Amino acid sequence: xxxxxxxxxxxxxxxxxxxxxxxxxxxxxxxxxxxxxxxxxxxxxxxxxxxxxxxxxxxxxxxxxxxxxxxxxxxxxxxxxxxxxxxxxxxxxxxxxxxxxxxxxxxxxxxxxxxxxxxxxxxxxxxxxxxxxxxxxxxxxxxxxxxxxxxxxxxxxxxxxxxxxxxxxxxxxxxxxxxxxxxxxxxxxxxxxxxxxxxxxxxxxxxxxxxxxxxxxxxxxxxxxxxxxxxxxxxxxxxxxxxxxxxxxxxxxxxxxxxxxxxxxxxxxxxxxx
Amino acid sequence: xxxxxxxxxxxxxxxxxxxxxxxxxxxxxxxxxxxxxxxxxxxxxxxxxxxxxxxxxxxxxxxxxxxxxxxxxxxxxxxxxxxxxxxxxxxxxxxxxxxxxxxxxxxxxxxxxxxxxxxxxxxxxxxxxxxxxxxxxxxxxxxxxxxxxxxxxxxxxxxxxxxxxxxxxxxxxxxxxxxxxxxxxxxxxxxxxxxxxxxxxxxxxxxxxxxxxxxxxxxxxxxxxxxxxxxxxxxxxxxxxxxxxxxxxxxxxxxxxxxxxxxxxxxxxxxxxx
Amino acid sequence: xxxxxxxxxxxxxxxxxxxxxxxxxxxxxxxxxxxxxxxxxxxxxxxxxxxxxxxxxxxxxxxxxxxxxxxxxxxxxxxxxxxxxxxxxxxxxxxxxxxxxxxxxxxxxxxxxxxxxxxxxxxxxxxxxxxxxxxxxxxxxxxxxxxxxxxxxxxxxxxxxxxxxxxxxxxxxxxxxxxxxxxxxxxxxxxxxxxxxxxxxxxxxxxxxxxxxxxxxxxxxxxxxxxxxxxxxxxxxxxxxxxxxxxxxxxxxxxxxxxxxxxxxxxxxxxxxx
Numbered sequence: 001x002x003x004x005x006x007x008x009x010x011x012x013x014x015x016x017x018x019x020x021x022x023x024x025x026x027x028x029x030x031x032x033x034x035x036x037x038x039x040x041x042x043x044x045x046x047x048x049x050x051x052x053x054x055x056x057x058x059x060x061x062x063x064x065x066x067x068x069x070x071x072x073x074x075x076x077x078x079x080x081x082x083x084x085x086x087x088x089x090x091x092x093x094x095x096x097x098x099x100x101x102x103x104x105x106x107x108x109x110x111x112x113x114x115x116x117x118x119x120x121x122x123x124x125x126x127x128x129x130x131x132x133x134x135x136x137x138x139x140x141x142x143x144x145x146x147x148x149x150x151x152x153x154x155x156x157x158x159x160x161x162x163x164x165x166x167x168x169x170x171x172x173x174x175x176x177x178x179x180x181x182x183x184x185x186x187x188x189x190x191x192x193x194x195x196x197x198x199x200x201x202x203x204x205x206x207x208x209x210x211x212x213x214x215x216x217x218x219x220x221x222x223x224x225x226x227x228x229x230x231x232x233x234x235x236x237x238x239x240x241x242x243x244x245x246x247x248x249x250x251x252x253x254x255x256x257x258x259x260x261x262x263x264x265x266x267x268x269x270x271x272x273x274x
Numbered sequence: 275x276x277x278x279x280x281x282x283x284x285x286x287x288x289x290x291x292x293x294x295x296x297x298x299x300x301x302x303x304x305x306x307x308x309x310x311x312x313x314x315x316x317x318x319x320x321x322x323x324x325x326x327x328x329x330x331x332x333x334x335x336x337x338x339x340x341x342x343x344x345x346x347x348x349x350x351x352x353x354x355x356x357x358x359x360x361x362x363x364x365x366x367x368x369x370x371x372x373x374x375x376x377x378x379x380x381x382x383x384x385x386x387x388x389x390x391x392x393x394x395x396x397x398x399x400x401x402x403x404x405x406x407x408x409x410x411x412x413x414x415x416x417x418x419x420x421x422x423x424x425x426x427x428x429x430x431x432x433x434x435x436x437x438x439x440x441x442x443x444x445x446x447x448x449x450x451x452x453x454x455x456x457x458x459x460x461x462x463x464x465x466x467x468x469x470x471x472x473x474x475x476x477x478x479x480x481x482x483x484x485x486x487x488x489x490x491x492x493x494x495x496x497x498x499x500x501x502x503x504x505x506x507x508x509x510x511x512x513x514x515x516x517x518x519x520x521x522x523x524x525x526x527x528x529x530x531x532x533x534x535x536x537x538x539x540x541x542x543x544x545x546x547x548x
Numbered sequence: 549x550x551x552x553x554x555x556x557x558x559x560x561x562x563x564x565x566x567x568x569x570x571x572x573x574x575x576x577x578x579x580x581x582x583x584x585x586x587x588x589x590x591x592x593x594x595x596x597x598x599x600x601x602x603x604x605x606x607x608x609x610x611x612x613x614x615x616x617x618x619x620x621x622x623x624x625x626x627x628x629x630x631x632x633x634x635x636x637x638x639x640x641x642x643x644x645x646x647x648x649x650x651x652x653x654x655x656x657x658x659x660x661x662x663x664x665x666x667x668x669x670x671x672x673x674x675x676x677x678x679x680x681x682x683x684x685x686x687x688x689x690x691x692x693x694x695x696x697x698x699x700x701x702x703x704x705x706x707x708x709x710x711x712x713x714x715x716x717x718x719x720x721x722x723x724x725x726x727x728x729x730x731x732x733x734x735x736x737x738x739x740x741x742x743x744x745x746x747x748x749x750x751x752x753x754x755x756x757x758x759x760x761x762x763x764x765x766x767x768x769x770x771x772x773x774x775x776x777x778x779x780x781x782x783x784x785x786x787x788x789x790x791x792x793x794x795x796x797x798x799x800x801x802x803x804x805x806x807x808x809x810x811x812x813x814x815x816x817x818x819x820x821x822x
Contacts, residue, residue: 006302024585025606029609129774280576332566332570332573340576
């Protein structure tokens with residue numbers, strides 16, 4: 001193939017300023033033949049879990065040899081900047097704050113890790129508040145241009161990398177204990193429940209699911225699109241990333257109906273009885 | 275030429291989430307040598323007419339062999355996903371909901387059409403709410419990478435494709451009956467009138483144009499830029515896409531002055547008399 | 549190297565409409581092998597100084613042979629559209645309204661300039677309100693594709709180009725007279741003071757800096773990140789672009805504490821006394 005390896009870039013930078021653009025400039029200078037795919041720069045600011053989830057959920061859609069650059073960094077400049085190689089051969093660059101942990105686990109674990117410090121790689125002086133430009137983007141670009149991971153800096157023991165556990169649903173026959181991952185702007189409630197969890201619990205075959213929160217509840221049917229729920233009625237759909245989403249037909253609002261739940265709140269799913 | 279065919283991508287996805295980015299990832303994986311041009315992802319959500327107009331208006335600026343991917347899909351998953359070849363040789367991919375009809379007509383009509391269903395093309399499982407990622411983006415990328423259109427799925431009779439007629443102005447000597455296509459955030463009023471309509475009506479040579487709406491009116495002069503109208507005065511300019519725009523100098527607001535007109539409202543243009 | 553020269557694109561267009569996208573389409577058509585880096589399209593509308601500053605500050609991060617396209621154009625269609633070559637060899641395209649002056653100066657001055665008018669380059673009819681699409685983007689793309697600058701139009705005497713002086717801080721021993729360049733959304737106050745100014749004044753070694761505005765003042769310590777200031781306290785940091793930023797710990801707001809200063813307001817820095 002002509003051209004360099006693709007760089008897939010994810011951050012919480014948004015597009016209001018030049019942060020994304022200057023990282024592009026830096027990477028294009030080092031790896032001019034590498035396409036850059038902006039996976040998303042709309043991660044809620046500093047929301048490491050949200051970024052970690054998007055990385056995991058996006059894996060099936062990324063080219064095998066694409067280098068991943070992920071930046072969501074509440075403690076910018078205080079965590080190590082690392083480059084990882086996973087058991088699957090995927091190269092990933094980002095801050096060592098847990099953001100990369102779930103995707104690394106999903107790829108069989110980290111087999112090699114380095115801290116990005118090589119003077120030939122980082123741009124100096126390193127701005128204490130913009131390691132993405134000065135450390136992480138150069139690292140990703142050098143990898144995309146063919147540099148070996150060892151050239152980026154000294155080895156880091158994989159077991160010292162910051163862990164991060166995405167919240168796990170508890171699944172048993174007829175019951176799922178889970179939590180709210182996120183709300184969207186229409187008040188739909190994203191749960192940390194995958195379609196496979198539903199099958200394991202048997203709740204995929206019940207006529208209706210009882211959705212209970214601490215101070216609210218709903219009775220939802222399985223539907224396949226938003227158009228399938230009538231006004232005020234509840235539905236459960238599998239979102240495009242494979243997670244369960246509790247929805248409610250306009251003008252109903254699922255988050256309000258469940259007592260204004262928010263991210264992290266517990267939810268219980270069981271079979272609805274008449 | 276080195277590299278693959280360009281993909282020109284248009285949608286109503288915005289940049290708040292990863293929808294655009296994941297489609298880029300999918301296309302880059304299939305067609306790594308194809309540049310992707312994001313024509314716009316700011317189409318108002320579900321506004322098929324707005325997207326159809328942008329496609330037609332953008333044609334003069336697209337490379338001859340660029341593949342067009344257009345996604346504005348109020349009934350996602352219910353319409354057929356199609357790939358079209360026009361009489362001019364242009365390849366276009368999108369939902370069969372009328373979005374592609376005006377651009378196809380402008381290019382001499384559809385000569386070949388297929389429904390995108392080939393297992394080697396679509397990503398499975400197809401999410402019922404994200405055909406862009408699982409069906410349309412892969413189809414566009416395979417075309418850009420050189421796949422023949424027949425490889426995407428079974429032939430569709432062009433006459434069964436969903437039609438869509440953009441609203442047509444009625445033009446006679448000294449009079450144009452038209453409608454509001456859109457407002458911009460400054461309250462300027464875009465009409466479905468082209469510069470050629472103005473010439474055909476002779477209104478391009480009158481000193482001032484009477485702009486009448488159902489419950490408001492203005493008296494506008496031909497100007498060439500915004501700077502040419504004084505406070506509260508009315509002007510008519512040709513916008514960069516070739517349409518007539520009724521403007522009013524700050525702090526005037528053309529849409530308010532015409533009785534708060536909105537998209538679809540009728541407007542009459544005649545010669546202004548003293 | 550395979551591929552064309554990179555085009556670095558800066559504007560005040562935002563992403564609400566197709567203006568950025570159609571310029572991309574135009575450039576990709578002319579220079580299909582040239583990557584396009586969107587440095588930023590978030591320049592505040594019509595803010596020439598903001599754009600000029602971003603260009604200067606971004607120079608260290610751009611590839612040596614990247615062509616720069618900059619568009620912030622309050623008088624679109626009235627200023628000349630120019631292409632410049634600087635003493636350093638950098639090619640820059642934009643309106644002749646001062647936007648390009650500071651970056652040209654920083655690169656050793658303009659050695660050749662042309663007005664972009666060649667019929668083989670501009671797209672006709674030229675929209676009076678969208679020279680970016682019809683004149684500037686084609687010019688940048690032709691340069692990136694290898695056209696000599698003379699091919700774009702007739703020579704312009706460099707000394708006739710519009711000047712633009714960024715506000716300069718006045719630095720003496722123990723005192724800096726400067727002004728507000730910008731506020732960010734958290735009320736942090738960006739000053740036209742570089743780290744080198746601070747060193748020259750000796751204020752880099754004082755324990756605390758007195759920050760005086762016309763109707764407000766603060767006492768700030770040197771810190772390296774936002775996390776280093778406590779609630780209500782003042783700090784001075786060097787931002788990623790090398791400018792001094794006056795910050796204040798939440799819920800304090802530096803701009804408010806300085807008497808609601810805004811862009812252009814004068815600020816005096818001296819050593820703080822007890």
